[in-house]
Amino acid sequence: LHMGKTMKEDLTVVAKYINKLYPPEFNVFSIYAELYHNYFASQAKKSAESHLEDKDIYLLLSWVHNFYPKDMRKDHDLAMELDKVKLGSLLPSSLCKELENKYLDSEEVTVKNSLSRCLDKEIQRWKEDKEPEKLNGHFQSELLGIFVIQSIYSSQKRAEDISKAVGEELSHRLLKELPAFLRSYRDAFEDFKEKSKKHRYYKPILIANINNCCNFR
16 A cells, blocks of 8 residues: 555656656656556565465455556556556466465355355254244345345455456356355255254244245345
């Protein structure tokens, strides 16, 4: 953040004031921009090659795909000058792809584990002597129906915020996870139906789970 802010502010000063003090053939702005970019890129590369937590990988990819090319280089005061320089990306494409795969693998596992924990909690609630919650007057599992959908949606949205391609790849992966989760859900529900017919709230629990189907569809 500090490097990005410094680069943006300094290049704005160069574009507005320093550039016009030199003859055009000196390419003053281009020299400044290339030096700042090379340093920024070297620091980004150093970070990318070190051990990064998942949130750091997400942040670095956000810089590569969004903050740097859009927020900084498309700035009103800099865009025209920077378009002439052709600075390139903050990271080499191979390293960027490696980070993207790490992020996608981690996010896929995170969502998968989250769905599994959610189902475990739901199964536990079926065993309690407690009536299911009502949503708009109908029995429904807010935990299962809403949490699962929000988990998948929010994960997709975060990935799309990095780039369209990353978002599409994660969506493709999660579309494999959702059917697997639904099969586990169905098997657990069938088991409950067979073994818990004497449960005090057997019928409301059945209704709640049937109502969940509409949300999942």
